Amino acid sequence: MSTLYPSVLLVALGSAEEQAQCRTLRVRDEQSDFIATNAESLEQAADSPWCEPLGVRAVHTGEMVGFLMHALDPDENSRWIYRLMIDHRYQGRGYGRAALRALLEHLQKMPGGPGVALGVAPENTGARRLYACEGFVETGELIDGELIMRRLLA
Ligand SMILES: CC(C)(COP(=O)(O)OP(=O)(O)OC[C@H]1O[C@@H](n2cnc3c(N)ncnc32)[C@H](O)[C@@H]1OP(=O)(O)O)[C@@H](O)C(=O)NCCC(=O)NCCS
Known part of the structure; x- marks a missing residue:
């Protein structure tokens, strides 16, 4: 049985209006x-050349439903x-899930190494479950109290 997920677009938050919408x-x-x-x-993001903030827009309604931000770690050369x-x-x-998948596709087209990492609070069981389902593995690293999870982009 296949599961259908809503389509989303990741959109640059270029205008003041989009940024205001994102803040709500x-x-x-x-x-x-x-x-x-x-x-x-x-x-x-405004203070960092490495960060890209993006809105998550639902394709069928055009509404902004979420937000994400990624950054290149120039030392590790990973996202x-x-x-x-x-x-x-x-x-x-x-x-x-749709936003995470769209982000991983977006990152594959960007310069940088093949690795992608994130930090998640141990008690954030919903997010940990989502990341694990999408191939992220807990590495045992702990940074600022957050569990580090990693996967390869391809
Ligand atoms: C984590 C978050 C982005 C998930 O977004 P969402 O649109 O609700 O998630 P989805 O509907 O796509 O669900 C995807 C999967 O996530 C997991 N999940 C999401 N919320 C969950 C919850 N409350 N309890 C258990 N699992 C959950 C499930 O595995 C789910 O898949 P399933 O429904 O097939 O079981 C959202 O809950 C959120 O914004 N949380 C607050 C911010 C946050 O914690 N971000 C992560 C910081 S590292």
Whole structure:
């Protein structure tokens, strides 16, 4: 049996209006310790030449349903997924998985090594499950209290 996932587009947040829309997106209250606010992330991206912040747009409605951000680690020459969030109103509908898959495809076309990594809070069981399903493996590394998970892009 095949499972259908919603199509998403990853969009650059070029205009002030898109950035404002992105800032309104929120996770559930009980998830707020797992991720910075989008306003904080956009500020961080503005200060870093390595970060690319992207909105997650649902193709069938055109609505912005989430946000993600990746960065190149120039020392490791690997990609890091710094943020992935789906607004609380749209969670549980497959957008998180669709956004992660779209990001991995996007990263394959970018310069850099074949590795991609991320950090996740140990108690964030939903995200850990999603990442494990998509081929990320916990390496045993712990950075700032977060479990590091890695996979190859190809
Ligand atoms: C993690 C997150 C992005 C998932 O987005 P989502 O759109 O709700 O996820 P999906 O509907 O695509 O679900 C994909 C898979 O994730 C896992 N998952 C997501 N939420 C889960 C939950 N509450 N409990 C258990 N598993 C969960 C499941 O494996 C699910 O697949 P399944 O439905 O086939 O079992 C979203 O919950 C979120 O924004 N969380 C807050 C921010 C955050 O923690 N980001 C990660 C930081 S590292």
